[in-house]
Amino acid sequence: MSDADCGAGYVYNSANAASECAGSACDISGTAADKTACCVAQATCGDKDGAGSGTATVSDADCGAGYVYNSANAASSCAGAACDVAGVASDKAACCVAESGMQASRLVSCRLDFVCVLRYSYIVPCTTPLTTEPFYAPTIS
Secondary structure (H helix, E strand, O other), rough: HHHHHHOOOOEEOOHHHHOOOOOOOOOOOOOOHHHHHHEEOOOOOOOOOOOOOOOOOOOOHHOOOOOOHHHOOOOOOOOOOOOOOOHHHHHHHHHEHHHHHOHHHHHHEEOOOOEEEEEOOOOOOOOOOOOOOOOOOOOOO
């Protein structure tokens, strides 16, 4: 049994390795009970514990120093049944972004005096004043 056997959006549930299939051979694609016994939904960046209780997102703290949670990727799948951004590079790439690459999702305002005020209490110079769009998106470096 492997993650690929479980199909898109699911991974093999090694915690249930001793579970028995409904028939003499497991039929993940044709028997719902077999899929339930052997597979679990993949976690997403927006629900880091997947099928576990609650729906907590990956946090800025989970991402580690120099990175923040990328809310634009909330629906992105992690590699396993839980997101492990500290130990799995693909999870970190899916769920986190380097602070130096922050875009509009992290901006609160870009004032006419060319100062961007960010959610994280950073105040940095803007390259352009506020436009007619509510959240002008300069790249912060």
